Amino acid sequence: DQQVKQNSPSLSVQEGRISILNCDYTNSMFDYFLWYKKYPAEGPTFLISISSIKDKNEDGRFTVFLNKSAKHLSLHIVPSQPGDSAVYFCAASGGGTASKLTFGTGTRLQVTL
Amino acid sequence: DTAVSQTPKYLVTQMGNDKSIKCEQNLGHDTMYWYKQDSKKFLKIMFSYNNKELIINETVPNRFSPKSPDKAHLNLHINSLELGDSAVYFCASSLLTGGDEKLFFGSGTQLSVL
Numbered sequence: 001d002q003q004v005k006q007n008s009p010s011l012s013v014q015e016g017r018i019s020i021l022n023c024d025y026t027n028s029m030f031d032y033f034l035w036y037k038k039y040p041a042e043g044p045t046f047l048i049s050i051s052s053i054k055d056k057n058e059d060g061r062f063t064v065f066l067n068k069s070a071k072h073l074s075l076h077i078v079p080s081q082p083g084d085s086a087v088y089f090c091a092a093s094g095g096g097t098a099s100k101l102t103f104g105t106g107t108r109l110q111v112t113l
Numbered sequence: 114d115t116a117v118s119q120t121p122k123y124l125v126t127q128m129g130n131d132k133s134i135k136c137e138q139n140l141g142h143d144t145m146y147w148y149k150q151d152s153k154k155f156l157k158i159m160f161s162y163n164n165k166e167l168i169i170n171e172t173v174p175n176r177f178s179p180k181s182p183d184k185a186h187l188n189l190h191i192n193s194l195e196l197g198d199s200a201v202y203f204c205a206s207s208l209l210t211g212g213d214e215k216l217f218f219g220s221g222t223q224l225s226v227l
Binding site for chain 2: 034036041042043044045046049051089091097098099100101103105106
C-alpha cells in the first residue's frame, strides 16, 4: 500500500522556467512533509520541509505548497537551473517528527538548456 | 568532513554469505537509521536507533541485525544473504527535536547478491 505517491516518474523543463513536482498522500496521520533531492550514486539531500500547520514554505528558489484537504503537496522550483537535474523524493511522517519517513518513488527532473 | 559516511560503497557477494555495512556520523545527532532502496526505487525504513536504543524495527527479517556501539555509529550485519537482499542501503542520522527535523543520508551501499 503506497501511502506517498509521485505519479510523474519524470519531468523535463527548460532552464529559467518553473518546475512543479507533485506528491499525493493517503495517510491522514501524516503531518510533516519533506522534499529530498538525489543525484546518482549519492544519498538523498534535504531540500525543504513543511508541517501541516502551514500551507506554504519558501526557501530561495524552492517553495513547497501543502493542500491538506486534497492530501497533496507540490514543490516549485523557479527559476529552474541545469544543476537542479536530479531525482526528487517526497517524504511524509506523522507525529510532527521525521523519525519514520515514508517516501514516494521519486520524480526525475531534467532541466534542459 | 563527510557528515554521514558508510562503507563499503559497493558490496558484491555470494548467496549464503554474511556481510556488514558500517555507518558513522559526525553531526552530533542522537538518532540513526537504516533505509533500503529496492529495485522499484522505494526507500523504506528498516531500523532506527535513538541514543543506542532500538526504536523502530520495520518487520525486517532477523537475518538483519543492527548494532549501535555508540551514538555516532550504526552498523548493519546481514546473515545468510539472499538474492532478494540486493538493493542500495542508506544510513541516515537526525537530531530528534520534536519538530522541524531532517534526516541526513550517507551516499549508500550498493549490495549485489549473486
